[in-house]
Amino acid sequence: MAAVQETVEQVRRVGADQYKYGFVTDIESDLAPKGLSEEIVRFISAKKNEPEWMLEWRLEAYRRWLTMTEPKWARVDYPAIDYQDLYYYAAPKSKAGPKSLDEVDPELLRTYEKLGIPLHEREILAGVERPEGEERPRVAVDAVFDSVSVATTFKEELKKVGVIFCPISEALREHPELVRKYLGTVVPASDNYFATLNSAVFSDGSFVYIPPGVRCPMELSTYFRINEKNTGQFERTLIIADKGSYVSYLEGCTAPKRDENQLHAAVVELVTLDDAEIKYSTVQNWYPGDENGKGGIYNFVTKRGDCRGANSKISWTQVETGSAITWKYPSCVLRGDNSRGEFYSIAISNGRQQVDSGTKMIHLGKGTTSRIISKGISAGRSSNAYRGLVSAHRKAEGARNFTNCDSLLIGGACSAHTIPYIEAKNPSCMFEHEATTSKISEDVLFYCMQRGLSQEDATALVVNGFVRDVLQQLPMEFAVEAQKLISVSLEGSVG
Amino acid sequence: MTALLEIRDLKAEIAGKQILNGYDLTVKAGEVHAIMGPNGSGKSTLSYVLSGRPGYKITEGQALLAGADLSQMSVDERAAAGLFLAFQYPLEVPGVATMTFLRAALNAQRKKRGEEEMSSPDLIKRVKELAKILDMDMEMLRRPVNVGFSGGEKKRAETLQMMLLEPKLCILDETDSGLDIDALKVVSNGVNQLRSKDRGIVVITHYQRLLDYITPDVVHVQSAGRIVRTGGKELALELEETGYARYQSEAA
Ligand SMILES: Nc1ncnc2c1ncn2[C@@H]1O[C@H](COP(=O)(O)OP(=O)(O)OP(=O)(O)O)[C@@H](O)[C@H]1O
Ligand SMILES: [Mg+2]
Numbered sequence: 001m002a003a004v005q006e007t008v009e010q011v012r013r014v015g016a017d018q019y020k021y022g023f024v025t026d027i028e029s030d031l032a033p034k035g036l037s038e039e040i041v042r043f044i045s046a047k048k049n050e051p052e053w054m055l056e057w058r059l060e061a062y063r064r065w066l067t068m069t070e071p072k073w074a075r076v077d078y079p080a081i082d083y084q085d086l087y088y089y090a091a092p093k094s095k096a097g098p099k100s101l102d103e104v105d106p107e108l109l110r111t112y113e114k115l116g117i118p119l120h121e122r123e124i125l126a127g128v129e130r131p132e133g134e135e136r137p138r139v140a141v142d143a144v145f146d147s148v149s150v151a152t153t154f155k156e157e158l159k160k161v162g163v164i165f166c167p168i169s170e171a172l173r174e175h176p177e178l179v180r181k182y183l184g185t186v187v188p189a190s191d192n193y194f195a196t197l198n199s200a201v202f203s204d205g206s207f208v209y210i211p212p213g214v215r216c217p218m219e220l221s222t223y224f225r226i227n228e229k230n231t232g233q234f235e236r237t238l239i240i241a242d243k244g245s246y247v248s249y250l251e252g253c254t255a256p257k258r259d260e261n262q263l264h265a266a267v268v269e270l271v272t273l274d275d276a277e278i279k280y281s282t283v284q285n286w287y288p289g290d291e292n293g294k295g296g297i298y299n300f301v302t303k304r305g306d307c308r309g310a311n312s313k314i315s316w317t318q319v320e321t322g323s324a325i326t327w328k329y330p331s332c333v334l335r336g337d338n339s340r341g342e343f344y345s346i347a348i349s350n351g352r353q354q355v356d357s358g359t360k361m362i363h364l365g366k367g368t369t370s371r372i373i374s375k376g377i378s379a380g381r382s383s384n385a386y387r388g389l390v391s392a393h394r395k396a397e398g399a400r401n402f403t404n405c406d407s408l409l410i411g412g413a414c415s416a417h418t419i420p421y422i423e424a425k426n427p428s429c430m431f432e433h434e435a436t437t438s439k440i441s442e443d444v445l446f447y448c449m450q451r452g453l454s455q456e457d458a459t460a461l462v463v464n465g466f467v468r469d470v471l472q473q474l475p476m477e478f479a480v481e482a483q484k485l486i487s488v489s490l491e492g493s494v495g
Numbered sequence: 496m497t498a499l500l501e502i503r504d505l506k507a508e509i510a511g512k513q514i515l516n517g518y519d520l521t522v523k524a525g526e527v528h529a530i531m532g533p534n535g536s537g538k539s540t541l542s543y544v545l546s547g548r549p550g551y552k553i554t555e556g557q558a559l560l561a562g563a564d565l566s567q568m569s570v571d572e573r574a575a576a577g578l579f580l581a582f583q584y585p586l587e588v589p590g591v592a593t594m595t596f597l598r599a600a601l602n603a604q605r606k607k608r609g610e611e612e613m614s615s616p617d618l619i620k621r622v623k624e625l626a627k628i629l630d631m632d633m634e635m636l637r638r639p640v641n642v643g644f645s646g647g648e649k650k651r652a653e654t655l656q657m658m659l660l661e662p663k664l665c666i667l668d669e670t671d672s673g674l675d676i677d678a679l680k681v682v683s684n685g686v687n688q689l690r691s692k693d694r695g696i697v698v699i700t701h702y703q704r705l706l707d708y709i710t711p712d713v714v715h716v717q718s719a720g721r722i723v724r725t726g727g728k729e730l731a732l733e734l735e736e737t738g739y740a741r742y743q744s745e746a747a
Contacts, residue, residue, distance in 0.1 A: 465590025
């Protein structure tokens, strides 16, 4: 009991102080007036020089949103959000659109450096040390600061193989036909309250197109940073993998410590055509609020992938450690015959964090398969729910799913819930579900400590062991980062 | 010279039940002690009290490691100070590769003692040497700690950890149980390599056959939570003949 009690104490001390990305960048911003109206939607669209059809699309979403109500079914609890008290557009003031990295405000470059994301083309993201001589893997980065993308690296090199990687605002101007063909086809503008809001006011995000038969030569990644106060971040990401192509994409995010809650309502749409594959990884580290639940990001995100083509594959891997509230279900629509969806998740909640996350695997095509591995870890006074749906359409002959949900509890004041829904309309499908909930074993902690590990290190080691299956799915560099992040989010000073 | 381990009139309880009843034991550096005694006499309890397992409470008396009061140290501090317990029932740590575990443990101890960490290549080299001595497959060390290991494999793995960590005081709690005849020789050989003038070893066992390989300097008989008789290595042979019956009645 003593050991667990101490862990609880430690976890209690964690909170605001452990969040090392909580600084604010002092930079002048262009802000749209507070509040939401048709005027604001028009303002955002005009700022981005969007085509007329895009404005219409936004306005339609906005009108639709006015008729909708906020969903209340998730196991999360928060005071009502005043949508008129937010800024919907904030952009660092700069000479219109930097043409190269040299033109980016040095203050911004410093910010990303501080976050461990150097925006130089020769460096990689994570500070992993490698033996001398071994080549560092390169990663192309799109950096989004509040409502705008401030820099995208390796664009030229990617262009050579036909890969388009740019801010979505730029894609709307340079590749309008591609954006128009796919935008809103996975997550319709009317999909849900937050997605509809996003459709009306989204400001920036990344656009990726991989041409047929191309294996993207490097990892692509986007780093989101909320800086401005009272600002919602509504980014939109659209990734299309054309026939027989492959891309691995990573998303990361941080925000300053602020006493007010901040709203983040993103939409991510993925499309894979025949034989294509997208591997999408997220390391979510938004500010979680302090130990009393003050401040923190509301992370209400709609992420969905459409395996449109036969034999295509989408795999979501997420490490969720931040945010005051997480409401997020990265999903796969398995439309193409023999397509495959995967969901690997580590969700850690601590302090007063609330997580309601999981996935949906919608089997429409014949011979479709899916796999779900979810690891939930609750500590402090947090609540952590896995919510999942696996469904098979009448035509989904031979569909198969395997689900494994494990929850680990640290201390006695937190909670974990598993809420699986299964709907099989075709008698030939096979769905398997396994779930476990356990407390971190005091005997195992004692064993580790008898070998010399401190309480924190022992806990981190046990937790890392618990999430190993999922960590292995991350690209190596990010797995190392994620492992560190897991230690930091659970303990005092474990690094 | 201060003894390596000095236990004086130690009384300890678990869940309100007193198990150790005035325990006295002195182990000097360079000595090997064997503790024998019937099931439930508190041999494992002694090892847990010394290593600081949560729930085990000292109510009276003292236990000193090289003069330092163990009751004032946390579990990991005791480990860093050189106390190692080879568990009677080693625990499994799912998902953590044995090699990772060894590195974490060794470097945590070194860091606490203000020593430099061992580099990965050096560590791998050292572990390979030890695995060879203990006739263990390196493949096993890539698997999670003790997960799916057979009883005997777990005991070998405990011995490997002990040899890598080079503790000052080794407590082996029935390390021989679960070992086949060949494994017993291999593991004993490993333990014997640890015998040195700076180190103390306490082996808890039920059987003479282990002591055939690890020859003790002193043999103790423990009954009902304390030592009731102490002798040389011939005492173990005598016990083999007579059993514990007379000690149990003596203690009662
Ligand atoms: N958690 C507990 N609560 C109550 N009694 C306990 C607890 N743990 C151990 N005991 C008791 O303490 C006594 C000593 O146990 P211990 O495991 O130390 O014996 P041992 O000498 O190692 O026996 P063996 O030779 O079988 O390994 C036993 O009677 C046991 O039932
Ligand atoms: Mg025992």
